[in-house]
Amino acid sequence: MDKILEKWDEILQTVKTEHDVSDISFDTWIKPLEVFGVEGNTLYILVPSEQMTLSYISKKYYLPLKVAIAEIIGTEYEIQFILPEQTRNIRPSNNKGKKTPEPEASKRSNLNPNYTFDTFVVGSNNRFAQSASLAVAESPGEAYNPLYIYGGPGLGKTHLMHSIGHFILERNPEAKVLYVTSEEFTNEVIESIRSGNASAMNKFREKYRTIDVLMIDDVQFIIGKESTQEEFFHTFNALHSAGKQIILTSDKPPKDMETLEERIRSRFEWGLMADIGAPDYETRMAILRRKVESDDMSLSDDILNYIANNIKSNIRELEGALNKLLAYSNLEKTEITMEIAKKELQNIITPDKPREITPQLIIEVVSEHFQISLDQMISKNRSNEIARPRQIAMYLCKTMTDIPLDSIGSLLGGRDHSTIIHGIKKIADEYDSNEQTRNLIETIKKKINPN
Numbered sequence: 001m002d003k004i005l006e007k008w009d010e011i012l013q014t015v016k017t018e019h020d021v022s023d024i025s026f027d028t029w030i031k032p033l034e035v036f037g038v039e040g041n042t043l044y045i046l047v048p049s050e051q052m053t054l055s056y057i058s059k060k061y062y063l064p065l066k067v068a069i070a071e072i073i074g075t076e077y078e079i080q081f082i083l084p085e086q087t088r089n090i091r092p093s094n095n096k097g098k099k100t101p102e103p104e105a106s107k108r109s110n111l112n113p114n115y116t117f118d119t120f121v122v123g124s125n126n127r128f129a130q131s132a133s134l135a136v137a138e139s140p141g142e143a144y145n146p147l148y149i150y151g152g153p154g155l156g157k158t159h160l161m162h163s164i165g166h167f168i169l170e171r172n173p174e175a176k177v178l179y180v181t182s183e184e185f186t187n188e189v190i191e192s193i194r195s196g197n198a199s200a201m202n203k204f205r206e207k208y209r210t211i212d213v214l215m216i217d218d219v220q221f222i223i224g225k226e227s228t229q230e231e232f233f234h235t236f237n238a239l240h241s242a243g244k245q246i247i248l249t250s251d252k253p254p255k256d257m258e259t260l261e262e263r264i265r266s267r268f269e270w271g272l273m274a275d276i277g278a279p280d281y282e283t284r285m286a287i288l289r290r291k292v293e294s295d296d297m298s299l300s301d302d303i304l305n306y307i308a309n310n311i312k313s314n315i316r317e318l319e320g321a322l323n324k325l326l327a328y329s330n331l332e333k334t335e336i337t338m339e340i341a342k343k344e345l346q347n348i349i350t351p352d353k354p355r356e357i358t359p360q361l362i363i364e365v366v367s368e369h370f371q372i373s374l375d376q377m378i379s380k381n382r383s384n385e386i387a388r389p390r391q392i393a394m395y396l397c398k399t400m401t402d403i404p405l406d407s408i409g410s411l412l413g414g415r416d417h418s419t420i421i422h423g424i425k426k427i428a429d430e431y432d433s434n435e436q437t438r439n440l441i442e443t444i445k446k447k448i449n450p451n
């Protein structure tokens, strides 16, 4: 607090210079602002005026002030503008504010903590989508609604979507942000219809129509499912007309979705459509470098270059290649040489051949889909959250590759033959008898093999 007081004039001057504020505007709006106090992570700024001025200032100068404070003080604060009459309700302490993460809010919203704007590498392939996402994150419900991000598999659509969610929650932890895959959305629709009672449907509607930011991933999977499209349509209308933000991702633009109902197609196109293409060489290298750094690996530039030159169209595969080398180096306790890299990656790097579906790829896609780590997949943990994805991986390895059961067992943490047979049978039975499981499996299969 003392530091803020000491630097207050400098902060205000920074806002003036960086945002080219005229003298008259500065004297009218900014100069009169006073520091009232700090409570936790919140900085209260007194606006010695009336409500209208406060509204204007918070609209226009909230971000510039926040940024200037972070720059000069080195700590990010949430800013609350208050009027003189509000000061008696607020008793700020002099705690130095420290940005507190919002893990609870992110968890509630189904967000992957690693998918933030900070960890997203911007290149020519995704610059437009990244700035559109940031604009939406800064002004949800106002900038572009819906935001529709599309592009091929593994190019960062989900990552960007989650980044928007984190950004919004960081600024407003109370915001109701919800991320669902379209398969989860579909399953909830099916579940509430099947239960046959009105209260289940009401509960579904209550859940989906009262949120501030709804994100639906891989929306192409709701096409062709009539009741889901219908429910989606009403959810969309309810949220959109209430000024709530909708963000969608898909593997293709709406115009290429042949069986999509016209009324839904046109809604997809109402806001902004942003595509993500394949990353260029520089972006691929930047992504690899960032990952190597964050995983504390050491790999020579030659090896990174080899990977970047050979995996061009899917960032998930790019990361998969690195993970494979990392696993090898940990297991064998050895440095990765170019020779090892070429040998270990020969199944992934098959220039000009269609993508090979390997058990490793399947396990990676399944663990990413359920947001559990590869270590958990092969661990002894038998809780349902981990055991079920593991069984799904067993089933997909069996149905999508020719690998023998024993090898599936070894890949999944040294499990025996009968455990593998049991796991495969369990999922196969569910696939036949349960529409939700079928949807789930088909979605994951598409991620493994988009062709």
Ligand SMILES: Nc1ncnc2c1ncn2[C@@H]1O[C@H](COP(=O)(O)OP(=O)(O)OP(=O)(O)O)[C@@H](O)[C@H]1O
Residues within 6 Å of the ligand: 115, 119, 120, 121, 122, 126, 151, 152, 153, 154, 155, 156, 157, 158, 159, 160, 218, 251, 287, 315, 316, 319, 447
């Ligand atoms: N620009 C980027 N910077 C850093 N990591 C990235 C970037 N783009 C993608 N990734 C990483 O690549 C992986 C795949 O990305 P993501 O799941 O967002 O792809 P997607 O487009 O949603 O794929 P799909 O359509 O198959 O679901 C993730 O681990 C993600 O963090």
